[in-house]
Amino acid sequence: MNGDEACCEGALAAGCRFFAGYPITPATEVAESMSRRLPEIGGIYIQMEDEIASMAAILGASWGGVKSMTSTSGPGFSLMMENIGLGLCTETPCVVCNVQRAGPSTGLPTLVAQGDMMQARWGSHGHYEIIALSPSSPQEMFDFTIRAFNLSEYYRLPVIILADETIGHMNERVIIPQEEDIEIVNRRKPTVSREDYLPYEADADGIAPMANCGDGYRIHVTGLTHDDRGYPAMDAKAQEKMITRLVDKIRKNRDKIIRTQNLYLDDAEVVVVSYGISARSAMQAVRDARGEGIKAGLIKLDTVWPFPEELIRGVAPRLKAMIMAEINGGQMVLELERAACGACPVSLVSNFGGAILHPGLILNAVAKAAKEKP
Amino acid sequence: MNIVENFDLFAPRLINKQELLSSGHRACSGCAEVLAVRLMCKALGENTVIASATGCMEIVSSMFPTTAWQVPWIHVAFENAASVASGIEAGLKALRKKGRIDDRYIKVVGMGGDGATMDIGFQALSGAMERGHDMIFVCFDNEAYMNTGIQRSSGTPMGASTTTAPAGKVSMGQKTWKKNMPEIMVAHEIPYVATVCPSYPLDFIRKIEKAKSIKGPSYIHCFSMCPTGWRSPSHTAVSIGRLAVETGVFPLFEVEHGHYRLSPDMPKKLKPIKDYFKPQGRFRHLTPDEIEVIQERVTVEFRKLAEKAKFLKTGNE
Numbered sequence: 001m002n003g004d005e006a007c008c009e010g011a012l013a014a015g016c017r018f019f020a021g022y023p024i025t026p027a028t029e030v031a032e033s034m035s036r037r038l039p040e041i042g043g044i045y046i047q048m049e050d051e052i053a054s055m056a057a058i059l060g061a062s063w064g065g066v067k068s069m070t071s072t073s074g075p076g077f078s079l080m081m082e083n084i085g086l087g088l089c090t091e092t093p094c095v096v097c098n099v100q101r102a103g104p105s106t107g108l109p110t111l112v113a114q115g116d117m118m119q120a121r122w123g124s125h126g127h128y129e130i131i132a133l134s135p136s137s138p139q140e141m142f143d144f145t146i147r148a149f150n151l152s153e154y155y156r157l158p159v160i161i162l163a164d165e166t167i168g169h170m171n172e173r174v175i176i177p178q179e180e181d182i183e184i185v186n187r188r189k190p191t192v193s194r195e196d197y198l199p200y201e202a203d204a205d206g207i208a209p210m211a212n213c214g215d216g217y218r219i220h221v222t223g224l225t226h227d228d229r230g231y232p233a234m235d236a237k238a239q240e241k242m243i244t245r246l247v248d249k250i251r252k253n254r255d256k257i258i259r260t261q262n263l264y265l266d267d268a269e270v271v272v273v274s275y276g277i278s279a280r281s282a283m284q285a286v287r288d289a290r291g292e293g294i295k296a297g298l299i300k301l302d303t304v305w306p307f308p309e310e311l312i313r314g315v316a317p318r319l320k321a322m323i324m325a326e327i328n329g330g331q332m333v334l335e336l337e338r339a340a341c342g343a344c345p346v347s348l349v350s351n352f353g354g355a356i357l358h359p360g361l362i363l364n365a366v367a368k369a370a371k372e373k374p
Numbered sequence: 375m376n377i378v379e380n381f382d383l384f385a386p387r388l389i390n391k392q393e394l395l396s397s398g399h400r401a402c403s404g405c406a407e408v409l410a411v412r413l414m415c416k417a418l419g420e421n422t423v424i425a426s427a428t429g430c431m432e433i434v435s436s437m438f439p440t441t442a443w444q445v446p447w448i449h450v451a452f453e454n455a456a457s458v459a460s461g462i463e464a465g466l467k468a469l470r471k472k473g474r475i476d477d478r479y480i481k482v483v484g485m486g487g488d489g490a491t492m493d494i495g496f497q498a499l500s501g502a503m504e505r506g507h508d509m510i511f512v513c514f515d516n517e518a519y520m521n522t523g524i525q526r527s528s529g530t531p532m533g534a535s536t537t538t539a540p541a542g543k544v545s546m547g548q549k550t551w552k553k554n555m556p557e558i559m560v561a562h563e564i565p566y567v568a569t570v571c572p573s574y575p576l577d578f579i580r581k582i583e584k585a586k587s588i589k590g591p592s593y594i595h596c597f598s599m600c601p602t603g604w605r606s607p608s609h610t611a612v613s614i615g616r617l618a619v620e621t622g623v624f625p626l627f628e629v630e631h632g633h634y635r636l637s638p639d640m641p642k643k644l645k646p647i648k649d650y651f652k653p654q655g656r657f658r659h660l661t662p663d664e665i666e667v668i669q670e671r672v673t674v675e676f677r678k679l680a681e682k683a684k685f686l687k688t689g690n691e
Contacts, residue, residue, distance in 0.1 A: 025522050032525070032537045032538055049494060050493060079453075106451065
């Protein structure tokens with residue numbers, strides 16, 4: 001199956017029973033698969049009038065108690081931004097799959113890019129933390145979609161899957177495990193009595209148990225800055241308290257959220273960092289470099305946000321160079337530079353979208369960096 | 375008055391010979407939408423600026439390094455053709471007032487498909503019509519998102535099978551009635567609303583010319599048969615357009631300042647809708663009972679329209 005279809009199957013396996021979407025190349029196949037598959041298992045598919053409505057509908061569905069998701073690409077992702085912020089502020093679990101195409105604007109609707117990395121991080125206004133995963137194959141589309149649901153349910157926020165056109169439209173074998181072999185996380189339910197329940201009173205780990213609409217608990221959901229009761233509290237103190245908690249629940253759990261796949265990292269002198277489809281070009285380049293006797297290594301970012309800065313900071317001092325391979329003008333390379341903090345030179349192999357990176361380009365950069373004197 | 379109208383109707387020699395949408399574009403064979411755009415351009419003439427939403431017509435007419443457009447044309451996002459057209463109209467007005475451009479009348483036209491009109495672009499269109507810009511908005515309605523591969527829109531008719539409203543054991547395809555866009559535009563109390571179909575080119579051109587002559591906002595709803603999305607042979611576009619009108623599925627009418635008028639092309643007695651459904655693969659799965667339900671609705675809707683035309687006559691009759 002292709003990556004978009006694998007995303008649909010992953011969502012269903014994770015327990016998603018509501019999808020609201022809007023057709024957009026190259027994410028349309030997610031919606032099409034959902035429109036066929038959801039009615040078969042008692043779920044609901046709605047095609048909305050635009051992406052603003054799609055994002056709003058899945059927030060509503062999530063408060064109704066159903067695991068929900070939407071899928072889109074560039075222009076639609078831009079339209080969703082305000083409501084993603086609403087989801088973050090109201091701590092609403094849901095999943096947004098962005099099958100990236102080249103932008104800005106309509107850009108190259110049918111061709112690959114990875115240009116929405118920073119938009120996923122900072123696209124909605126205000127200060128927040130986000131979780132974003134980047135799959136590199138249809139199998140990972142399946143696996144990461146399940147993980148996205150688990151993370152969103154546990155940490156109570158919209159989790160973004162940053163796929164790309166090539167992964168979305170690529171056909172590969174996908175192994176779907178038995179139901180009992182799939183780890184599923186569901187949102188934490190309130191354990192206190194109805195009288196004692198405060199919708200945003202967090203447990204020790206910063207995450208508040210969530211009562212769905214209709215569970216009998218009194219809940220008040222607002223996009224305004226709110227206190228533990230969920231009621232608007234319009235002052236600097238309340239803002240400080242709320243945002244600190246929203247940020248900390250991700251920051252303090254970074255080690256549980258962040259996942260990377262490392263290749264030949266132990267003895268590497270030059271490390272390529274990459275994600276999504278570019279990580280596959282990078283993997284080929286690293287293997288070719290090893291064939292030529294160059295001590296190359298790879299860090300593939302499974303979670304792009306939060307960025308694994310501790311890992312980078314740890315390995316950078318013993319490396320000759322780090323290279324970021326990505327399909328945009330250089331977005332995650334900024335994070336890499338920040339995390340490496342001058343401990344080793346950082347360079348970029350990229351294009352602006354429309355085609356995947358040729359492994360030869362990355363190999364050249366690796367070979368060049370390996371020759372430099374440390 | 376009727377005689378003059380008919381004389382106007384049967385004067386194909388008077389049609390503008392200039393092609394403002396040139397051939398060689400990339401539309402599918404048998405596309406009625408591109409035929410409609412061509413007729414629209416003929417009726418509008420050179421003094422026109424067009425803002426086009428994302429959609430088939432943008433893709434087929436403007437792929438680098440070629441363009442089919444012989445008039446100023448701008449492609450904008452999916453949701454904002456009407457807003458951009460508003461801006462162009464206001465901008466031209468300001469430039470004319472300041473004497474920066476010569477004082478000729480330029481018509482600003484927004485165009486989009488059914489999605490760009492009824493779904494994502496609805497808010498922008500409603501705003502533009504309410505503000506009363508001197509512009510025409512033309513909806514080229516092929517009854518689904520054809521550019522992304524036949525997904526349902528709110529213009530998709532009941533019972534049609536699409537990739538996101540697939541017909542099967544549990545579903546008959548699209549489960550909602552088509553959004554009545556012309557009536558929504560009439561409710562905006564704009565000076566002119568009309569429905570057109572490229573299978574009736576003279577009626578089509580006359581209505582566009584009328585919209586052009588009217589100062590203020592006007593809305594044209596164009597039935598644009600899509601052989602690819604409707605699963606029918608590519609030579610059937612014009613005949614299916616005729617059947618849509620003859621069965622009352624897509625009646626041709628115009629509303630001028632609230633006064634309704636059915637087009638002379640409308641037959642006295644409607645054909646059964648199964649004649650219209652038959653050549654289209656998207657309706658193939660419908661049972662006679664389901665067709666009966668849709669037939670009833672079409673009949674009622676047409677009767678409502680005919681009554682409005684009877685009681686709310688055009689001012690010049």
